[in-house]
Amino acid sequence: MLLLFPELKPYATHRLKVSALHELHVEEAGNPAGIPVVFVHGGPGGGTDGSSRRYFDPDFYHIIVFDQRGAGRSTPHAELEENNTQALVQDMEVIREFLQLDKWMLFGGSWGSTLSLVYAQTHPERVMALVLRGIFLCRDIDLQWFYQDGASRLFPDFWDNYYQHIPEAERHDMIAAYHRRLTGADEIARMGAAKAWSLWEGCCSTLRTNPHVVDRFSDPHFAMALARIEAHYFVNNTFLEKDQILNNADKLHGIPGIIVHGRYDVVCPLDNATALHKRWPDSELYIIRDAGHAASEPGITDALIKATNEMAKLFRPERAS
Numbered sequence: 641m642l643l644l645f646p647e648l649k650p651y652a653t654h655r656l657k658v659s660a661l662h663e664l665h666v667e668e669a670g671n672p673a674g675i676p677v678v679f680v681h682g683g684p685g686g687g688t689d690g691s692s693r694r695y696f697d698p699d700f701y702h703i704i705v706f707d708q709r710g711a712g713r714s715t716p717h718a719e720l721e722e723n724n725t726q727a728l729v730q731d732m733e734v735i736r737e738f739l740q741l742d743k744w745m746l747f748g749g750s751w752g753s754t755l756s757l758v759y760a761q762t763h764p765e766r767v768m769a770l771v772l773r774g775i776f777l778c779r780d781i782d783l784q785w786f787y788q789d790g791a792s793r794l795f796p797d798f799w800d801n802y803y804q805h806i807p808e809a810e811r812h813d814m815i816a817a818y819h820r821r822l823t824g825a826d827e828i829a830r831m832g833a834a835k836a837w838s839l840w841e842g843c844c845s846t847l848r849t850n851p852h853v854v855d856r857f858s859d860p861h862f863a864m865a866l867a868r869i870e871a872h873y874f875v876n877n878t879f880l881e882k883d884q885i886l887n888n889a890d891k892l893h894g895i896p897g898i899i900v901h902g903r904y905d906v907v908c909p910l911d912n913a914t915a916l917h918k919r920w921p922d923s924e925l926y927i928i929r930d931a932g933h934a935a936s937e938p939g940i941t942d943a944l945i946k947a948t949n950e951m952a953k954l955f956r957p958e959r960a961s
């Protein structure tokens with residue numbers, strides 16, 4: 641089993657102003673002459689941390705990590721104005737041009753897979769390869785499954801806390817009910833809703849409930865960005881057309897991809913990955929037999945690092961062994 645690469649510090653960090661309102665945190669690590677790879681984080685609103693750069697061999701990769709609008713160290717924190725899928729795709733173009741890169745590899749899990757796929761379908765000529773984990777197609781059935789009726793039946797104990805937070809009269813549309821509280825004037829109500837929303841996701845992310853993951857999702861700063869930004873995207877159908885990603889799968893033609901998905905992923909069920917893989921002949925699918933959703937699951941981490949090592953061989957056969 642492969643483990644994360646050792647901790648490493650960025651050799652450069654940047655603040656990129658991408659609109660009158662939003663400023664992004666961007667960092668570069670590894671080998672500046674290596675294969676450029678961008679880490680696309682989940683949520684939306686999840687942000688990055690020190691582990692984000694550790695999926696890539698720093699001798700072979702030029703590692704780019706950034707926090708999407710309102711997430712992590714980007715500012716304003718948890719901001720919803722001018723925050724949508726198309727703006728995030730555009731921001732990735734701003735980052736790519738700022739770093740003077742012709743093409744790059746995308747590495748994204750969960751919402752990071754969604755955004756990577758939308759980016760690749762918009763700018764296929766800019767994408768060398770995709771390494772994706774915990775595919776999230778953001779179809780109606782995917783949102784219904786996790787936030788309304790589905791995952792509730794596998795984790796009824798954790799569901800109770802998420803469900804009870806909303807009065808009965810509003811429970812027919814849980815995403816809308818949370819969105820009202822997360823965007824309301826009452827700060828205490830916003831914080832309470834953020835914690836209940838985020839905890840639900842944290843508790844379901846791993847095969848066995850992991851206290852470190854639950855702690856991270858309970859952190860008020862983390863929970864506020866994750867919950868507000870997710871609910872904002874989801875009430876807007878993630879700013880995508882119905883089944884947009886599958887319907888545009890032909891645009892991925894010729895882009896090599898590795899998909900890693902846990903068989904017991906309850907946040908984003910495995911059929912997200914099989915549906916994508918069927919329509920994208922250039923992809924390989926690895927189903928991890930004893931894993932849920934999170935990148936930190938041992939089998940998922942192992943498969944992701946194998947995937948980036950394979951891609952390093954593909955793009956630098958003379959250097960990688």
Ligand code: STX
Binds near residue numbers: 681750866870907
């Ligand atoms: N959200 C799925 C997602 O993108 C519904 C996701 N799940 N966990 C994460 O993101 C983080 C660990 C990045 C917060």
